[in-house]
Amino acid sequence: MGIRTGAQYIEGLQARSPEIWLGGRRITDVVHEPVFRQPMLEIARLYDLQHDPLYQHRITHVCEETQERVSNAFIVPRSAEDVQARRSLFEVYAEATYGLMGRTPDFLNVVVTGMASNAWFLNAYHPDWATNIQNYFRYIRDQDLFLTHAIINPQNDRSKTSHEQQDPYTHLGAVEERPDGLLVRGAKMLATLAPITDEVIIYSFPGFQPGDERYALAFALPLDTPGLRIICREPAQDGTRSLFDHPLASRFEEMDALLVFHDVLVPWDRVFLYNNVEAANLLYPKTGIAQQPAHQSGVRGLTKLSFAVDVACRLADAIGVDGYLHVQNQLGELVQSVETIRALLRQSEQEAEQLPSGEWMPAYAPLETIRGLLPVFYPRAIEVIQIIGAGGLLMSPTEADFNQPELQEDMERYYVGREGVSATERVRLFKLAWDLCGEAFGQRALQYERYYTGDPIRKRAIFYANYKKQTHFTRVDQVFAEADHIMKSSQQTETLQ
Numbered sequence: 001m002g003i004r005t006g007a008q009y010i011e012g013l014q015a016r017s018p019e020i021w022l023g024g025r026r027i028t029d030v031v032h033e034p035v036f037r038q039p040m041l042e043i044a045r046l047y048d049l050q051h052d053p054l055y056q057h058r059i060t061h062v063c064e065e066t067q068e069r070v071s072n073a074f075i076v077p078r079s080a081e082d083v084q085a086r087r088s089l090f091e092v093y094a095e096a097t098y099g100l101m102g103r104t105p106d107f108l109n110v111v112v113t114g115m116a117s118n119a120w121f122l123n124a125y126h127p128d129w130a131t132n133i134q135n136y137f138r139y140i141r142d143q144d145l146f147l148t149h150a151i152i153n154p155q156n157d158r159s160k161t162s163h164e165q166q167d168p169y170t171h172l173g174a175v176e177e178r179p180d181g182l183l184v185r186g187a188k189m190l191a192t193l194a195p196i197t198d199e200v201i202i203y204s205f206p207g208f209q210p211g212d213e214r215y216a217l218a219f220a221l222p223l224d225t226p227g228l229r230i231i232c233r234e235p236a237q238d239g240t241r242s243l244f245d246h247p248l249a250s251r252f253e254e255m256d257a258l259l260v261f262h263d264v265l266v267p268w269d270r271v272f273l274y275n276n277v278e279a280a281n282l283l284y285p286k287t288g289i290a291q292q293p294a295h296q297s298g299v300r301g302l303t304k305l306s307f308a309v310d311v312a313c314r315l316a317d318a319i320g321v322d323g324y325l326h327v328q329n330q331l332g333e334l335v336q337s338v339e340t341i342r343a344l345l346r347q348s349e350q351e352a353e354q355l356p357s358g359e360w361m362p363a364y365a366p367l368e369t370i371r372g373l374l375p376v377f378y379p380r381a382i383e384v385i386q387i388i389g390a391g392g393l394l395m396s397p398t399e400a401d402f403n404q405p406e407l408q409e410d411m412e413r414y415y416v417g418r419e420g421v422s423a424t425e426r427v428r429l430f431k432l433a434w435d436l437c438g439e440a441f442g443q444r445a446l447q448y449e450r451y452y453t454g455d456p457i458r459k460r461a462i463f464y465a466n467y468k469k470q471t472h473f474t475r476v477d478q479v480f481a482e483a484d485h486i487m488k489s490s491q492q493t494e495t496l497q
C-alpha cells in the first residue's frame with residue numbers, strides 16, 4: 001500500500017475497537033470521542049502531508065524493495081544524504097505540531113527500522129526473532145502504521161526488580177508458552193497516544209536482573225488484541241474548549257495511558273525477544289534504538305524550544321517590557337539555549353558515525369548532550385514566560401467575554417498591549433502563553449521534556465560512565481609530567497651552578 005492519507009489513517013482507527021477507558025467510560029467510538037478528535041485530526045494532517053506536492057519529496061521516498069512510496073522514517077541511513085532525508089521528515093512533522101507532539105508516527109517507525117536493520121543482534125540469540133522484526137518492519141512500512149510503545153513498568157516499588165514485586169504479574173511478564181504464541185500478563189506504561197494508534201510495540205530499558213527472565217520481552221500487537229486494556233490518564237482538555245481560549249491545548253494534547261495485559265496471546269511471529277535477560281539488557285545499546293530516535297527527538301525538541309522562545313519574546317514585546325535589561329538578559333539566555341541545541345544537532349549530523357553494518361548513526365555525544373540539556377533549557381523557557389507574563393497571565397478573559405457587547409468597551413480599553421497591540425492580539429498571545437506555562441497541557445509538555453527518554457539523571461550518569469571509558473584524562477598526567485620535567489631541569493641547573 002505505501003503512504004496513507006489522513007482519511008485512510010482514520011478509517012483504520014474506525015475499523016478496530018480496542019478496549020479504551022477514559023474517565024470511567026468505555027470508549028467505543030474513538031474517532032468521534034471529543035477528547036481524541038482534534039489530536040487525531042492533527043495526526044491525520046501529518047499523513048496528508050505525505051501526499052502534498054510541497055512536502056512529499058521531503059518526507060517520503062520510493063522504496064527500492066516494493067517500488068511504492070513510503071515514509072522517510074523507514075530509511076536505513078547509508079549516507080549523510082540519508083540522514084538528511086530523515087531529518088527533513090522530523091522537521092516537517094515537528095514544525096506542523098510546533099514540537100508539541102513527541103510521539104508522531106516517525107518516532108516509533110524509526111525505532112522499528114533501527115531494530116530491523118540491526119536484526120543481526122537478535123539473530124545471534126534466536127534466528128526467529130530476527131526474521132520476526134524484519135517482517136514486522138516491512139509490515140508497518142508497507143501499511144504505513146502508527147505505533148505507540150510502552151517500555152516502562154508501572155511505578156510500584158522502584159527499589160525492587162520485576163520478580164521481587166509483591167505480585168509477580170504487576171509488571172508485564174510471560175505466563176505460558178502455547179503452540180500458537182506466548183501468553184502475557186501484567187502492565188506497562190506510559191503508552192502515549194495509545195487510543196489513536198494502530199499497534200503497540202513493547203520492549204524495555206536495560207536493568208533486568210537474573211530472575212527477571214519472564215519480564216525480558218519484546219513484541220508488537222494491534223491495539224484491539226483481546227485482553228489488552230488501555231486506561232487513559234485524566235485528560236487535560238475535554239475536546240470542547242475554544243481555539244481562541246486554548247490555541248494549543250485544544251489541538252495537541254497527547255493522551256498517555258497504562259496498558260494492562262489480561263492474559264494476552266502474542267503470536268510467535270510477533271515475538272522479538274523473550275526469556276533472555278542478557279539480550280533484553282543489550283537491545284538498547286546494540287541496535288541503535290536509542291540513538292536513531294534521539295535524532296528525531298533532537299529535531300522536535302529544537303522546534304518546541306524555539307517555539308517557547310518565540311512566545312516569550314512576543315510576550316515581552318507585546319507589553320513593552322523587552323527594553324528592560326533583566327528581561328533582555330533572560331530572552332538572550334533563551335535564544336542562546338536554542339542556538340546551543342541547533343549547533344549540537346548539526347554536529348551530531350556532521351559527525352555521524354558509520355557502523356560496521358554500513359548504517360549511519362548521528363553522533364552519540366552531541367545527541368546525548370541534547371538529551372541532557374533539553375530537560376534544563378525547556379523548563380527554563382517556561383519559567384521565563386511565567387516571569388515575563390507575570391500577573392497578566394492570570395487576567396485573560398474568555399472568548400465569550402469578547403463576544404459580549406456589554407463588555408466590548410472594557411475589553412478594548414483594559415486589555416490592550418503597548419501601542420499597536422490590540423486587546424484581541426494581546427489576550428490571544430497571553431492565552432497561548434498560558435497554555436504553555438500554566439495549563440495542565442503545558443505542565444505535561446514540560447514533564448514530557450524531562451522524562452520522555454528516561455530519567456535524565458541516570459541518563460547523564462550513563463553518559464559520564466561512557467565518557468570515562470573513552471577518555472583517560474591524560475592531560476592531568478601530562479601536566480604532572482611537565483612539572484616533574486621542569487623541576488628536574490631546574491635542579492640540574494642549580495647543581496651546575
Ligand SMILES: Cc1cc2nc3c(=O)[nH]c(=O)nc-3n(C[C@H](O)[C@H](O)[C@H](O)COP(=O)(O)OP(=O)(O)OC[C@H]3O[C@@H](n4cnc5c(N)ncnc54)[C@H](O)[C@@H]3O)c2cc1C
Pocket residue numbers: 103149150151152155158189190191192256444447448451452453454455457458
Ligand atoms: C509525558 C510523558 C510521556 C511519556 N511517554 C512514554 C511513552 O510513550 N512510552 C513509554 O514507554 N514511556 C513514556 N514515558 C515514560 C518515561 O519513559 C518515564 O517517565 C521515564 O523513563 C522515567 O521513568 P519513571 O517515570 O517510571 O520514573 P522513575 O524511574 O520511577 O523515577 C522516579 C524518581 O526516582 C528516581 N529513581 C528511580 N529509580 C532510580 C534508580 N534506580 N537510581 C536512581 N534514581 C532513581 C528518579 O531519578 C526519579 O527522580 C513518558 C513519560 C512522560 C512524563
